Amino acid sequence: MTRVLVVDDERPILRALDANLRARGYGVDIAVDGEAALACASARPHDAAIIDLGLPGIGGLDVVKGLRGWTSIPIIVLSARHEEAEKIAALDAGADDYVTKPFGMGELLARLRAAMRRATPAEATASTVVTRHFRIDRAAKVVKGSDGAEIRLTPTEWHLVEVLVGNPGRLVTQKQLLQEVWGPQYGEETNYLRVFMAQIRRKLEPDPSRPRYFLTEPGMGIRFVPDDSTPEPVEPAVPVEPAPVPVEPAPVPVEPAGP
Numbered sequence: 001m002t003r004v005l006v007v008d009d010e011r012p013i014l015r016a017l018d019a020n021l022r023a024r025g026y027g028v029d030i031a032v033d034g035e036a037a038l039a040c041a042s043a044r045p046h047d048a049a050i051i052d053l054g055l056p057g058i059g060g061l062d063v064v065k066g067l068r069g070w071t072s073i074p075i076i077v078l079s080a081r082h083e084e085a086e087k088i089a090a091l092d093a094g095a096d097d098y099v100t101k102p103f104g105m106g107e108l109l110a111r112l113r114a115a116m117r118r119a120t121p122a123e124a125t126a127s128t129v130v131t132r133h134f135r136i137d138r139a140a141k142v143v144k145g146s147d148g149a150e151i152r153l154t155p156t157e158w159h160l161v162e163v164l165v166g167n168p169g170r171l172v173t174q175k176q177l178l179q180e181v182w183g184p185q186y187g188e189e190t191n192y193l194r195v196f197m198a199q200i201r202r203k204l205e206p207d208p209s210r211p212r213y214f215l216t217e218p219g220m221g222i223r224f225v226p227d228d229s230t231p232e233p234v235e236p237a238v239p240v241e242p243a244p245v246p247v248e249p250a251p252v253p254v255e256p257a258g259p
Contacts, residue, residue: 003027003045004112007037007063008052008078017050020105034058038066046071048116050108051095052078053086061090068094074115078103084219091173091221098171098220118169129165131213131227133206136165143204156181157200160193164214164224173221197222 002025006017009032021028029046031037034055041049049067053060064075077095079087087098096115099108129136134151135144141158143151153161159181164172174193178186186192197216201208215223 001027002047005029005041005046005049007031009033009055034063037063041067046073048074048112050076053090061093064090064093064095074119076111076115088173092175096170114169134204151203156196160196161200164222168224168226171217171221171223
């Protein structure tokens with residue numbers, strides 16, 4: 001039986017998750033704070049974890065870091081919309097996905113299933129990624145369109161694509177991408193990502209103005225969605241107006257220097 005650790009200090013949410021997961025055949029362990037979560041996780045193995053970031057005592061971020069010290073199970077974090085910085089920190093610490101409160105139960109369960117599918121090593125390390133519109137050979141560093149013609153990417157475009165397709169379905173944070181491609185001293189130059197992702201979409205997306213494969217989640221990161229990851233129907237959550245994100249001018253992006 002697939003066993004899920006659920007950590008939240010809101011009793012109604014715990015009861016709803018416990019009932020819905022059990023009804024779908026999951027085993028469930030629940031914890032109401034960070035201390036209990038880490039104790040439960042160390043006492044028995046789990047296949048996935050759902051963790052609220054706003055926990056009393058040991059916070060959700062520290063729970064994610066603690067779990068990542070000994071396990072690679074999928075971790076989904078729950079967070080209120082105004083805690084965007086904390087969500088980013090949790091993703092950087094090792095969480096696989098996030099769901100914003102208030103959420104639809106169908107959305108959360110769909111994200112849980114997707115995260116568990118992605119946990120298989122063969123999927124994450126596939127050397128060739130094939131979609132209906134392009135084919136990426138990661139070993140040969142070659143991209144071809146559906147007609148077989150080679151699509152030329154710059155070194156920076158290739159590096160971004162390589163990181164994203166190496167994490168299918170998973171949100172890769174802006175900071176992760178900047179540090180992977182430009183180096184550890186980068187982390188705030190999000191305009192670099194906007195410029196280069198626009199170029200990548202013009203080359204690979206069937207409709208660059210309505211991306212199908214490379215999806216940006218504003219303020220968070222970018223997700224590569226392969227053809228077999230068609231979103232499942234989910235229950236709508238109560239809409240919440242996002243806070244405006246200030247935009248600061250930044251220098252013109254540059255290709256990273258070669259070794």
